[in-house]
Amino acid sequence: MSTFSRRSFLQATGVAAAGLASPIGMPAIVRSAHAASGTVKLGCLFSSSGTMANIEGRLNHVVRMAADEINAKGGVNGRTIEVAVSDPASDWPLYAQVGKQMLEQDKVAALFGCWTSVSRKSVLPVVEQANGLLFYPLHFEGDENSKNIVYVNSPPASSVLPAVDYLMGEEGVSAKRFFMLGSDYVWPRTINKQLKGYWKSKGIPETAWREEYVPLGFSNFQTLVNQIRAFADKGGGKPIVVLTVVGSSIPDFLREFANQGIKATDVPVLGLDMVEADLEGLNTEPLVGHLNCWAYLQNAKSAANATFLKQWAEYVKAKNVPFKGDVVIDPMVSAYNSVHLWAMAAAKANSFDVLEVRKAFAGLSFDCPSGYKLGMTAENNYVSRGVFIGSVNEKQGFDILWQSKDAPKPVPFSPYG
């Protein structure tokens, strides 16, 4: 150990940093066979490691399941679908790199991927440059309209705003004050900016809200929950928390929140990124009543949903997938919808060319497991979806508190931002 000095330490950390930054073993990351004739390739950009692994990882399997389903019916345009899976390791720049590789080397017909907006933003220039197609299955902050990205889930106007409206209304809790708590990146900041604009337009004074951010992967929420309590006890109307933290921060926050004895009836939490999978491993009894909003909830009543749930359970069993067969979250359904939308468009265009496929999007409609009919128009690459507001129940799931009558037309750019 006599050789250990500051210099060697610096060298060591330098090498380690370089190792972390450059994707060692890059070729192994993209697991795919050579493009055989008679197949068409789709690429998945979902992390199986890092902070997003638990929720993003399952989307790979859903894409595969959807592809299998289409293949069983004879494939698309006479070709069978082959799915290439990657692991961008929750490392945002790596999404761009892996995406580029898939588009240029593997010649995938379309990409399905990204959870966080920051990863989508990093892939955006790549798909635009290569003129590829990325299906993005998450609800997000909007304010973006690329011809190379298909926004399969809802922008704020048809997800966050109806939920906030509900909470502010008579039927909800007549919320008057808002504590915004988010992870420190583009999605929470943009959502909160739009929300502030929306509240301003309703004449709510600036003193009625507060905004806090934490680093990604943050887990020590003690002080923040104290602040929320202080905020709530100040009086001046019913307070709510608009929670935009992501990944493992969600269960850590909820646990601390419940431990400090705050109930949903005192201060309800609207978790914008909160899904069933985040509640795994939590005792949800003290959390009953907290809310989320998505374009699909597992309890949605429809024939298509029953079929989908059964299909997933069977797939998990047959393929020994390392995720629960009885938990289905919105992004899974959205990823499933994505593959079908793509296949329908490709069949309609009778081509896999991105330009042709994109033209075919106009007028597509698909029976989503949520029970709503998805629709696309020639206007943009947005998909109209239904709106659900869910409420946490004792069984680590969500009950449907409210749902929209039909699928509202998506509004890409928020007038409040």
Added chain:
Amino acid sequence: MAIQRCSQARSIQSLWLTGDWFGRLSARKGRQRSVHMMRRVFIAAILFVAVWAPSLLVAAEAGRADLMGKLCGDAASLGDVGRALVGIAADGSQDERAWATPVARAVIDRKLTCDTKGAVVISGEGSFDALTREQRVAVEGGRSPFLNLKNRALFETAVAALALRTAPDPTQRGAALRTLERQAAGLPEHLFEAAAEQESDAGLRAQMTAVAQAAALNSADPAKRIGALKRISATPDRRALTQVRALVADPAYAGDPEFKRAVDAAIATIERGITAGDVLAALYNGLSFASILFMAAIGLAVIFGLMGVINLAQGEMIMIGAYVTWMVQEGLRRLAPALLDWYLIIAIPAAFLVTAAVGIALEAILLRHLYRRPLMSLLATWAVSLFLINLVRVTFGTQNLNFVTPFYVAGGVPVIGDFIFTWNRMFAIAFAVLTLGITWGLMRLTPLGLNIRAVTQNRTMAGCIGIPVRRVDTMAFGLGSGLAGLAGLALAPIYSVNPQMGQNFIIDSFMVVVLGGVGTIVGTVVAALGIGQINVLIEPMWGAVAAKVIVLMMIIAFLQWRPEGLFAIKGRRK
């Protein structure tokens, strides 16, 4: 008199019109306000009951049927039922309360099913009709009314109010009282008085009276209001402050100097309480964060201090410790369900020994060949960390593990102001203190500790005087890993347990070890306390992101000034 009371009841509880008279009268029967008045009421009541009793019973039945109908209606009528149930708790007869209690509970638990014949409640005693209480099962195709947040609050209040009156166990009544205390002002005035009257437990009765007094803040009697202010300022928190501050706008504040004095005094007391609570909360939060940092870092301090090996797999040892804890829990669930609540204690030896074994294996197989090449050992441990993460992911999956929350780490108790003493954090603090004690004892009082210290100070010299340096290395690596395993156990009730959990800790623990001075226990303790406390102090001012940046900057600056850390081991090292 009776007529007057009746009209009062009608104004408060129109829903329970007929049932109310009866309930209120019988509830007030034992009241010793004035014998004279009592007697008159009593006579009137007897007359009243004698004439009206048969029709009253029918009316109560009709009221219940009406409530059941509303229960199966829309959200607004559900809300009416919730309010009516609170009314029953305050004014209803014993029979009515006994009827309402399981119904209210069942609505919250979604154990009530509306069907074509009415509603069915499923409780511990089986399934019975909500109205008639006859045993029957729900007709196929029924639905459970679903509470939205507003109605949930009403029903939670109703359940607590009913429990206050009917629960057989004093601890249950106490819990109900604490739930109701927070919203006392919005409840029927006499609920607490009535509950206090029939309360058998003296301590609880005093508490109920106190709550009843505090609830009288807006009553007409100035003396009562001043009494209420005194009561409220005895439990100072921000909610109380908001409540009392609102009184400054009250006309009595300007008009009545005595009232003004009382309000000002109450505000001052509450503010003092809040400040004290905030200081305690900051200390407690800092201490709890420090205990987590300490637990994560102590194992590393031993390994890094002794061998200079930068063990990047240390975080994964924490993760393994948490997984072992989970396996012990699952084992207990199968073999000894009675002991399940104690899994956190029972798992201590397992968590330590398994991770220690993994550490020893790691040292024996890999690291011992790399001691002269620190760079290689750094890369090797990084590879090991990735390997362990993926191994766990393949074996257990990526989801967060489900831990039972035993009673001793669930919830918390409010102390003063807004300071809540949470038990899971206390568990981590106690555990950290215990770990510190054991580690200190091992290092100071055992031959192994003596050897470890000798090798840490001067490896060559220690070897020369016959200390088996290699074996000490192995043991120390095992000790360091085992301590990380214990950290995993202590973190299980606080953080999510998944394959990636260890990666959150590795940077923080290196920060603590380097700041504390390589290889000293006291340094690790002081550094953890310092970083934890500073973090907690900065967070409310500039946010969590800035806190992290500022703490890192401070550490960099400090290490520029003292590269060897807070407590460097004196003597010729290396």
